[in-house]
Amino acid sequence: MQRALVEVLLLSVTAGVLGSWIVLRRLAFYTHAIGTAAFPGLVLAVPWGIPAQAAALGTALGFAGALDRLTRSGRAATDSATGLLLVGFFAVGVVLASDVFEAGAGVDRLLFGSLLGVSELDLWLTAAAAVGALALNAALWRPLLTAGFDPSAARALGVPATTADWLLLVAIACAAVVALEAVGALLVIGVLVMPAATVRLVARSVPELQIATAALAALQGVAGLWLAATLNVGPGPTISVLGGAVFAAAALFLAGRRRLAR
Amino acid sequence: MDWLLDPFSGAIGRRALVEVILLGLACGPLGVWIVLYRRSYAAESISHGMLPGLVLAALAGVPLLLGAAGGVLLCAATITLVARDERLGGDVGVAVAVTALFGLGAMLALAPAVPPRLEELLFGDLLGVSSGDLMAAGALAAAVAVALAVAFRPLSLVAFDAASARSLGAPPGRWQLALLALLAVTTVVVVQGLGSLLVVALILAPGAAALNVTGRLPAALGLATWLAALAGAAGLVISHHLAVAAGASVALCAVAEWVLSLLAWRMHAPSPPSTALPADMFAQAR
């Protein structure tokens, strides 16, 4: 349980820093896709005996690269290409899993995480991801801010917007890969996107967004763990449901306040 | 020849074959429209967000079809509520809502002492289709296919020129809603065979593949139906001989059709390369 708590707190750093950019640059579906596309890698990591995160990152980046080639050349529409490539990767994972796992429990762990079973290696990798996210955020602050605010003028302003964007996409992939050990390949949005989406409803500046998101992510993570233990259910799904409930509550509260103000 | 017919020598295999062919009648043409209307995200979202309905039906011992219908309704209602508010950033809100619903389904499924065989809800149970399921699937799929055929003219008007469609007697809002309703019904039918996570393959891939091969809409609709049925049959053959999950095999065959169609596309003129920034390329379009 202690390790789970540490993992959650480390993840909230990444959730605060990168989650904010994910929400601001509308990359929520990309984040979800990366998590899901990592699934075949996770399945293969078991018989191949390599660290899950490495295999996951491999297939995830493979997915991102294939999607980029498809959409950049204009060969396929972004929305259908993303969905089809994603379900293709996922189906490959399922077919492989029929071979690798006899019982369903193994697959459940991959899909919904095993927060209570995180290893020391997982913790180190999550910590590394957190440090990396902070470093990237500091180094690329200006190009990311400029490109997010005004894509058409970003390059004209002389900032390395294209490079910064690529680094951001890779960083998000790394964040998704460490998050999926905790909450599962299908629920990375619960950790990386939900807190940021909630805080964004009220944040007035990007630093404010990042700090408040990290705090909310930590709170939701700890509360989710506690709730999961009390109800005797998996912590991964619990964190997602809790995150969604908080988001809904915040949205309703704000909508109500706006209506009163009229 | 025996190799091809082997999977269908028993009643189970034959029922599964009939099921996929029936599903193909609906999924083929529907997928063409979904791709044309750029509603692929809706197909993804509805199929994932319906999970709580499936789980509750399995826990309560109620027919899966009812659970699927309930799940889809709840999901569609939630998405409509969220997508309306611009301040929630449209797609981010939908992603949050769908993931929360999916998580809820997983919570319900992983909790009780006797889990309702979550794998079947996620990946389908194509070989476990009963005669009752088959009749329901047949009826619904036929209804969808007929509806799409009848609505051909207004749907194509709205797809190609939404601005003037209204003046030609086809208000876009109504027909977009009709299409989403048909998507919902089809999802409910297909989920028993392919599961919540793989439904989208059979719904989108044959349609997308057909559109890559031919530019003429009626031809694409027909080709997509044929491709969907083919993916189903081929998937069953592969699943039988390689002893892998049936639903996933069908899904893979469908996606393979799409991948192959991309290579055929090479022969058409390529579109201009995009000059958007990398993150904006991956970002969700509105």
Add this chain to the structure above:
Amino acid sequence: MSRGGSRLVEVSDLGGGYAPGAEALSDTSFAVEAGMILAVLGPNGGGKTTLFRALLGELPIRRGHVEVRGRPAYVPQTERARLDFPVSAVEVVLMGAYGRTAWYRRVARADRGAANAALERVGLADRAGVRFGQLSGGQRQRVLIARALMQDAAVLLLDEPLSGVDTASAERIETLLSDLRGQGRAVLVATHDVDQARRWDRVLCLSGRQVAFGPPAETLTTSVLRATYGAELVELDDGRYGVRVDHHSHGT
């Protein structure tokens, strides 16, 4: 820089486009000297934005030659910027200094001061901390111009800076443009306002290709306008001409 002395922008026989085989712009040749305002006229899709992209170095050039002094400052139409992005006005203006700040350095204090000064020049010093999205259309346009001022560029490109802007902001912006001209910079303004174009130094008419280039008196003739705008040209009662663009017609 002396008036009419050095050429800050020189374009000859320019042709280019995005799609293979299709040309967004062709046969374009003109020059802009220091201390001049060039009005770029033309219908939507006629090549104004494409030309700007070429001057910024973002367009694949098939033929011809483009030479620009330094990196131009670009003021896009306000709708392009994200109104829901949580940045304040002064933060936007500060972006103008990013191009000259190395990635590992903090933004210089001098630049921070310059940002506040730029906001004062556009008359928004009291709005520095307000969120960009909460400003009015005219105020947002002024903030983007302040950002361009920050870049201290020799050449400025403005894309329809006066469309949809309130009168007070429009006057301020026009004064600013004159100031920039007085400082010896080259200012290129894409516009639909023929009346406005008459008041400046040179006019360039584009409609997929160059129709005319020269002083307003020679260029803004009926035949040129018709060739540029085609069906969008509207003849008003007193014999003058306006351009019908998105249901707004600008009188000449």
